[in-house]
Amino acid sequence: MQSVFESTVGADHASKFQHQDSEQYTIVCLLWLLVQGASQIDYSYANEQAETICQQLFTTSATMKSADSQAELLRQRLMQAYY
Template sequence: MTDFHHTLRTMGLPLLELTESEQQQIIQLIDHQASFFAKVVQQKPDKPRHDLVLGLLTKCHQESLANFQATQATLSRVQSVFEETIGPTQALKFTTTSASDVRGYATLWFMAQGYTGIDFSYANDHANDIATLLAASAVVRENDPSVFRTGLMQAYYAGRQAAASKRQTGSGFLNQLKRLFS
């Protein structure tokens, strides 16, 4: 397990409610960024790992979102051509990684936001924006933005829960140490 994966696990990765395909997508995204994260850690060894994760995931999310938006018109036309030539049922088999990259990185990014204590309203506003963008896409099967927003906010709360658990564990150890020396 890479340092990046380990840090994400600490930040709430096991608490995320993901389908099998979503889990595989997230693992691929983590593996893809692991070596870059290692370089970032080497360059900034004095920074907390969770802050570095938040920064990296912010970058990854922004890049995946920009790619998704840049390719939307083309993907929509391709989807239309598929529907006209092979029919709507077969056209559903057409998939693109840009939408799943946005969902995957956004899920991790929201988890990191929750863990680091980013304000709820900031996270919620971004969740609404991302959910609306994904739901409006012709290549995304789910057209209900509330489904996307709910999933992103669940990731945010998974991060909050992991942070709270870590604080309780840490404070329990400190309390035991204080009792030992008092």
Template sequence: MKTLQQLLNDFGFEHLPFTDAEREFAQDFVNFRSDFFQSVCQQKADKPQQDLALGLFTHAIQQVLDEFQATQSKISEMDTLFKQHVGEQHAKKFHTLNELEVKAIAMIWFLCQGFNSIDFSYANDHATEICQQLAANDSNRAESIRQKFMQSYYLGVDQAHSMKPKTSLLLTLQNAVKSIFK
């Protein structure tokens, strides 16, 4: 049985487009959830670990989004205060920890979705929804976040494809000939 970190590394975790702060948070989150993940894997030994990882991060993203939405009005008030007191340009430099958590966990979640071959349109719809919540009235920023989310998704897709056993044309022909003569 693989650890959560080993499994995520198989998915492409080390290549996710995190900022330094997001990477630190993501690593701490993975370390914190590792024992729980091992417990779930033992309880549900009949389920593939990659499915359990997807479930873990689906639950995690739902939790952090709920927390983010609950504090959204206060965050908006704080943004207004920053704009009034330090100006628009400097106010854009301030971000809440909630936003960092949502971004980091979402990137891992999209990575898991890609690795598990979850439908592109499902992933893209969620990426759009989450980035609109994070960048409420800034469409350029929202698109930039959505692109990072989808980059994470495609990283998972690519990793899943690279781990599938390769079949050559010769092997395919050999198997076809064998099946004819059986």
């Protein structure tokens, strides 16, 4: 979605917009991992889901280094919810 903002309004103004679906998706995923942790579902399954979520949210970002660091921070946040 960020690439749509960049192509429409330019890279300078694209950072001022946020797609709310990604925020809602992140919240639902946090809640899901909370439930998995409370149910003591396998750690590796939760970690795999967290990585998949991050890949889905950060695959179309323009700068890969920035996207990788943001994805890693989100993955850590998701795994904190699991614990």
